[in-house]
Amino acid sequence: xGMQFNNVFKSAVLALTIIGLAAxxxxxxxxxxxxxxxxxxxSDAARAARLEQERLERERQxxxxxxxxxxxxxxxxxxxxxxxxxxxxxxxxxxxxxxLAANPNRRVRLEGHADERGTREYNxxxxxxxxxxxxxxxxxxxxxxxxxxxxxxxxxxxxxxxQTEAAYRQNRRVEVQPAG
Amino acid sequence: MLxxxxxxxSFRLSAAELNIEITRGVDNPIPVAVVPFAWDGANLLDEDIxxxxxxxxxxxxxxxxxxxxxxxxxxxxxxxxxxxxxxxLAQQYLVIGKxxxxxxxxxxxxxxxFFDINRERKVLGEVLTGSMSQLRDIAHEISDVVYQExxxxxxxxxxxxxxxSAEGAIGSKVFKLHYADYxxxxxxxxxxxxxxxxxxxxxxxxxxxAYVSFETDLPRIYIQDLASGQRRQVTNFPGINSSPxxxxxxxxxxxxxxxxxxxxxxxxxxxxDQLRQLTDHPRAETEPAWSRDSRSVIFTSDxxxxxxxxxxxxxxxxxxxxxxxxxxxxxxxxxxxxxxxxHVRRETxxxxxxxxxxxxxxxxxxxxxxxxxxxxxxxxxPNGSMIMFGTTAGGKGVLDAVSIDGRIKFRLxxxxxxxxxxxxxxxxx
Numbered sequence: 063x064g065m066q067f068n069n070v071f072k073s074a075v076l077a078l079t080i081i082g083l084a085a086x087x088x089x090x091x092x093x094x095x096x097x098x099x100x101x102x103x104x105s106d107a108a109r110a111a112r113l114e115q116e117r118l119e120r121e122r123q124x125x126x127x128x129x130x131x132x133x134x135x136x137x138x139x140x141x142x143x144x145x146x147x148x149x150x151x152x153x154x155x156x157x158x159x160x161x162l163a164a165n166p167n168r169r170v171r172l173e174g175h176a177d178e179r180g181t182r183e184y185n186x187x188x189x190x191x192x193x194x195x196x197x198x199x200x201x202x203x204x205x206x207x208x209x210x211x212x213x214x215x216x217x218x219x220x221x222x223x224x225q226t227e228a229a230y231r232q233n234r235r236v237e238v239q240p241a242g
Numbered sequence: 243m244l245x246x247x248x249x250x251x252s253f254r255l256s257a258a259e260l261n262i263e264i265t266r267g268v269d270n271p272i273p274v275a276v277v278p279f280a281w282d283g284a285n286l287l288d289e290d291i292x293x294x295x296x297x298x299x300x301x302x303x304x305x306x307x308x309x310x311x312x313x314x315x316x317x318x319x320x321x322x323x324x325x326x327x328x329x330x331l332a333q334q335y336l337v338i339g340k341x342x343x344x345x346x347x348x349x350x351x352x353x354x355x356f357f358d359i360n361r362e363r364k365v366l367g368e369v370l371t372g373s374m375s376q377l378r379d380i381a382h383e384i385s386d387v388v389y390q391e392x393x394x395x396x397x398x399x400x401x402x403x404x405x406x407s408a409e410g411a412i413g414s415k416v417f418k419l420h421y422a423d424y425x426x427x428x429x430x431x432x433x434x435x436x437x438x439x440x441x442x443x444x445x446x447x448x449x450x451x452a453y454v455s456f457e458t459d460l461p462r463i464y465i466q467d468l469a470s471g472q473r474r475q476v477t478n479f480p481g482i483n484s485s486p487x488x489x490x491x492x493x494x495x496x497x498x499x500x501x502x503x504x505x506x507x508x509x510x511x512x513x514x515d516q517l518r519q520l521t522d523h524p525r526a527e528t529e530p531a532w533s534r535d536s537r538s539v540i541f542t543s544d545x546x547x548x549x550x551x552x553x554x555x556x557x558x559x560x561x562x563x564x565x566x567x568x569x570x571x572x573x574x575x576x577x578x579x580x581x582x583x584x585h586v587r588r589e590t591x592x593x594x595x596x597x598x599x600x601x602x603x604x605x606x607x608x609x610x611x612x613x614x615x616x617x618x619x620x621x622x623x624p625n626g627s628m629i630m631f632g633t634t635a636g637g638k639g640v641l642d643a644v645s646i647d648g649r650i651k652f653r654l655x656x657x658x659x660x661x662x663x664x665x666x667x668x669x670x671x
Contacts, residue, residue: 178634180596181573181586181618182440182663183485183498184542184549186461187505187526190482194503213460214482218438223412225616225634 132157159203189214280318303650409659
């Protein structure tokens with residue numbers, strides 16, 4: 063599951079990047095993306111500097127898109143009876159943490175959930191532990207404690223119905239929601 | 243946006259009424275004949291008392307009621323009883339009665355008698371008076387007496403249950419707390435919300451209930467008075483506030499709070515409002531339940547990695563572990579004998595099935611009562627004869643009941659939505 067999700071995530075980031083670049087190359091923003099040949103009378107040094115600047119700009123944009131994709135990832139999944147989030151989600155969560163650090167007025171609510179197996183009260187505890195683990199990781203990576211609130215719904219609010227492993231997988235999660 | 247309705251205790255039927263289905267009975271049930279009760283009024287009675295008594299006795303599985311079509315006579319008082327009519331039909335017990343109007347009122351009188359066929363004698367007879375709307379209560383009361391006369395233990399037919407239902411699609415679910423007869427009949431809604439409701443519990447005298455409601459977007463404990471419908475929020479601590487459960491002496495409410503970082507067991511003194519922390523461990527401590535003498539509390543803890551059952555003195559101290567031979571043992575509750583613990587058990591990591599089991603804490607003997615895979619929330623009838631629990635059948639949450647020896651089972655299917663978390667009342671009369 064961890065690997066699979068990671069791959070899906072990477073593919074999504076890659077796809078967004080490609081779409082983004084394609085969009086850029088067809089914009090009328092000639093200053094940034096003007097073809098090299100049209101810039102006449104430019105010295106070699108100036109040209110190199112300009113290309114470097116363009117490369118940095120592309121990198122910056124790609125970084126931005128990557129961050130946006132990470133911020134758009136608001137559901138984190140867990141293995142059965144495990145409260146630690148998956149290692150593949152570390153980078154995404156670091157982006158969330160940095161975004162919170164950069165926006166001190168932003169507040170989020172971390173909602174922890176469990177699949178239906180086992181007892182309800184124990185699952186309430188498990189959901190809280192999942193949410194708390196993500197909260198603590200966000201704090202370590204720059205978010206402030208007062209930006210984060212946690213709540214556990216245990217198994218009371220499943221994301222998918224049914225008694226299949228696929229449904230259970232979707233239900234073992236922490237959702238990052240905007241908080242008032 | 244926030245929809246929470248605490249409904250006053252009225253005799254309104256809820257749509258999600260449950261009806262019992264017997265899924266497993268015993269091999270040699272005791273044959274009982276319950277003759278239709280005579281009635282001197284003009285219109286038909288709203289309730290068929292004899293049918294309710296028959297259903298009650300059959301639902302607990304130990305009895306088989308004689309079909310009316312096979313009855314050779316239909317006596318309604320002692321002088322009409324001919325024991326040979328019932329001996330021929332191999333009946334062991336006979337219940338007869340008649341209902342009459344009390345002159346000048348809405349009240350009725352139910353005169354009923356109970357006979358032992360083998361001994362050819364009347365065991366008892368009595369006259370009960372009540373209103374027309376209490377016929378079902380009268381039938382349950384008669385059933386309780388018959389059950390006690392035959393089995394020697396008190397009947398639980400006059401008891402009530404609470405349970406939670408969830409209806410609707412994901413994202414637009416409606417949660418309800420229901421109150422019903424033990425058999426699911428005469429269901430009423432006590433609370434309705436767009437946010438989850440959990441963990442219904444009874445006060446020992448049956449006059450109040452406690453539960454967890456997420457109506458403020460956070461799990462908080464509420465106490466509601468059944469007669470008036472009045473409710474109050476009992477806790478508002480950061481984190482989990484859950485698992486309220488009254489001590490049998492009624493003075494305290496055990497609960498789970500995670501205000502100090504992880505869920506621990508606390509006891510609230512209801513008279514002084516003083517809160518005492520009973521466990522202090524960085525792992526999860528949850529699902530408290532009291533010993534019968536209110537002096538100890540059992541709970542679930544995963545301090546060794548997996549959930550296991552522990553017991554601790556109600557005044558604090560070092561908890562003692564009670565379960566060792568299971569992968570997952572949780573949500574324990576003492577039976578009235580104070581020795582047997584009903585609990586949710588998953589034997590091994592591989593078996594992946596959660597069943598209801600009983601552990602004798604003196605002998606360590608374990609009896610597994612169910613074969614379903616997703617059992618939870620066991621709740622014991624006050625006479626200790628049956629355990630009701632939540633499970634899943636056909637993709638839906640249903641309530642099942644099983645006798646403490648595992649031989650008798652019945653199911654209360656839900657007509658709509660999922661039902662779960664049954665909570666059996668104490669004796670109410």
